[in-house]
Amino acid sequence: MPEIILTLVAETADAALTAKAAAASGDALRALGARAGEPDWLAPNQACDLFFEGPEPDGVATAVRHSLAERLPHARLDVFVQRAEGRRKRLIVADLESTIIQNEMLDELAELIGVKAKVADITRRAMNGEIDFVEALKSRLALFAGLPEAELARAAAKIRLTPGARMLVATARAHGAAVALVTGGFAYFVRHVEAMLTFDAVVANDLVIEAGKLTGEVREPIVTKEGKETALRRLAADRDLPLSLTLAVGDGANDVPMLKVAGLGVAFHAKPAVVEAVDNRIDFGDLTGLLYAQGFRAEEFVRE
Known part of the structure; x- marks a missing residue:
């Protein structure tokens, strides 16, 4: 057996x-x-x-x-x-916001222009699965129409890596695994995270910026919950890996499909809808829990 x-x-x-x-x-x-x-x-x-x-x-x-x-x-x-x-995975696919980083970037941007409470409420409801992700994304972005692009840099300066993120990425890659970011967030902020961590692939949304200002729109196709699952499957197929050798981690309702198809899907300090849907989860610890889950011993961790 x-x-x-x-x-x-x-x-x-x-x-x-x-x-x-x-x-x-x-x-x-x-x-x-x-x-x-x-x-x-x-x-x-x-x-x-x-x-x-x-x-x-x-x-x-x-x-x-x-x-x-x-x-x-x-x-x-x-x-x-x-x-x-197949416990030690060959592909790790991670959500960005409230997973690899501690921030929700639209909330950070909203704070700068005084609409944080409104945006944060929409974010919370979307991550709980109470409203459609695309609908929530578009309604939040509309609030930023006309905002100077320079404000994105001010928000990006607030990015904080989640404890354990650096060790997770460095250890996984040092032992031959690929690490990818698959996010419904924005490539602009991903580029700032990539200055701190090295990823093998990135899937993210693109903000529409014209004449140095946000239009309040996002380029199609939008990375949805279905898009996240599709991205995981494609990234595994590109590497000739069975899904059993993949690990996915995220916190929101739009992460659930990819968490369910991964060989090991882990909810990270997750919203109630995710907790109900996913058996394996990190409720208390940091992202190094994903290394222990794969059987890494503490002395194998890469500490940069």
């Missing part, structure tokens, strides 16, 4: 907590009918693997997460479950 792996990652190293959590996770797996082994520590006192045989992976992470919440209610623990075969 093929082995399955549960990876447990604590937000911070804590010997007592992680030992208790590893034991509790083993108990939860056995309650599901699994035969679980002993913890294999990927990072002392912070991250470990539990190999097991038994139930299919679907739903196991959620079940273990619920069990841990009952037994260790104040613990901040992330849980991943997947098959052992």
